[in-house]
Amino acid sequence: MTTYRVAQVESAGGPFEIAEREATPPGPGHVRVTVDACGVCHSDTFFVNAGVPGVTFPVVPGHEIAGRIEELGEGTQGRGWEVGDRVEVGWFGGACGYCTPCREGDFIVCENLKVPGWAYEGGYAESVVVPVDTLARIPDALAATDAAPLGCAGVTVFNGLRRSSARPGDLVAVLGVGGLGHLAVQYAVAMGFETVAIARGTGKADFAKRLGAHHYVDSTADTPVGAALRSLGGAQVVLATASNSEAITATVDGLRHRGELVVIGLDGTPLGISPAQLITAAKVVRGHPSGTSQDIQDSMAFSALHGIRPMTEVVPLDQTDEAYRKMLAGSARFRMVLSNE
Numbered sequence: 001m002t003t004y005r006v007a008q009v010e011s012a013g014g015p016f017e018i019a020e021r022e023a024t025p026p027g028p029g030h031v032r033v034t035v036d037a038c039g040v041c042h043s044d045t046f047f048v049n050a051g052v053p054g055v056t057f058p059v060v061p062g063h064e065i066a067g068r069i070e071e072l073g074e075g076t077q078g079r080g081w082e083v084g085d086r087v088e089v090g091w092f093g094g095a096c097g098y099c100t101p102c103r104e105g106d107f108i109v110c111e112n113l114k115v116p117g118w119a120y121e122g123g124y125a126e127s128v129v130v131p132v133d134t135l136a137r138i139p140d141a142l143a144a145t146d147a148a149p150l151g152c153a154g155v156t157v158f159n160g161l162r163r164s165s166a167r168p169g170d171l172v173a174v175l176g177v178g179g180l181g182h183l184a185v186q187y188a189v190a191m192g193f194e195t196v197a198i199a200r201g202t203g204k205a206d207f208a209k210r211l212g213a214h215h216y217v218d219s220t221a222d223t224p225v226g227a228a229l230r231s232l233g234g235a236q237v238v239l240a241t242a243s244n245s246e247a248i249t250a251t252v253d254g255l256r257h258r259g260e261l262v263v264i265g266l267d268g269t270p271l272g273i274s275p276a277q278l279i280t281a282a283k284v285v286r287g288h289p290s291g292t293s294q295d296i297q298d299s300m301a302f303s304a305l306h307g308i309r310p311m312t313e314v315v316p317l318d319q320t321d322e323a324y325r326k327m328l329a330g331s332a333r334f335r336m337v338l339s340n341e
Contacts, residue, residue: 003021005317007124028074028075029131030076031130032069033069034067034126035126038122040323044122044324054118063122063152066138066147092108096113135293154183161187161191168191171229172188173195173254176199176265179332180241182211182310219250234255257283
C-alpha cells in the first residue's frame with residue numbers, strides 16, 4: 001500500500017471528508033495496521049470539536065480499531081507480533097512510562113496518555129500507525145466489526161464490573177441500556193451477577209430481558225429508582241453508563257451498605273450526592289476509565305468465550321459523516337462501525 005484513505009475533519013465541528021495519505025514506514029517501536037473496522041464512539045466528539053487541548057486539524061478520529069499488522073517498525077521484532085496478526089487498538093493508545101502512575105504500573109491513568117485520534121491519527125481510515133504496546137490480540141471467533149467496539153465500549157464496562165466490589169450472586173445494576181449498557185448487561189450476567197437493567201420507560205424492558213437481565217427498572221415510574229433497587233435487596237454495585245448526572249444521582253439510595261457506584265457515563269453537570277448519603281452506610285462513589293491493551297485482550301477473550309457481541313450498524317468508510325451524525329443523534333442501535341472489508 002503506497003497510499004490509503006482517511007475520513008478527516010478540516011476544522012472544529014466540520015463534516016467528514018475522504019482524503020488520501022501517503023503511506024510511510026512505521027517508526028521505531030511502532031507498527032502499521034491495516035484497518036478492517038473502527039467503531040464510532042461518542043468520545044470522538046472531544047477531538048472533532050476540539051474539546052480537549054492539543055487537537056490539530058485536520059483530525060482523523062477513531063479509537064476502536066480492529067485490523068491486521070501490515071508492517072513492523074524497528075525494535076518491534078521479538079515482541080510476539082508478526083505481520084498478518086489480527087489486532088485491536090482502543091482508547092489506550094500508549095503511555096509515557098515515566099509519570100508516577102506509569103512508574104506504579106497503572107498505565108491507563110497515565111498523565112500523558114495517548115489516545116488514537118488525538119495523539120496521532122486514528123482509525124477512521126484504511127491504515128494507521130500505532131505504538132506496539134497498544135496492541136491486543138483478536139480471538140479467531142470475533143469478526144473485526146464485532147471486535148472494534150470492544151476496544152473502548154466493551155473494555156470499559158467489562159473492566160468496570162470485574163474491578164468492582166461485586167462478587168458472583170451479588171445484585172448489580174446497569175444504568176442505561178445503550179451503546180455501553182447493552183454490553184454491560186451481557187457481561188454482568190456472564191460474570192454471575194443478579195443483574196438489573198435501568199432505563200427510561202417500559203420500551204426497553206423486553207430487550208433488557210433478552211440480553212439476560214433478571215430485573216428491569218423503569219426510571220420514569222412512580223417508584224424512585226433507589227426504592228426499586230432497595231426492594232430487590234439493594235445493589236452491591238451500580239454501573240452508571242448513562243451520561244446523565246441526575247439519573248446517576250438517583251441510584252445512590254439504591255445501594256446496599258458498603259455498596260459502590262461506578263461512574264462511566266460522562267456529564268458535565270455535578271452529581272447531587274450529599275455526604276450523609278455516603279457516610280452512614282459507608283457507600284463508595286468512584287470514576288472508572290477504560291483499560292490497557294491487556295484489559296482489551298481480556299475483554300475480547302471473555303466475549304468470545306461467552307458469545308457476547310455488540311449490536312452494530314456497519315457502514316463503509318465513505319459514509320463516515322452519516323455514521324457520525326447518527327451516533328450524535330442517538331439513533332444508532334447500538335454502535336456504528338466503519339468497515340473496510
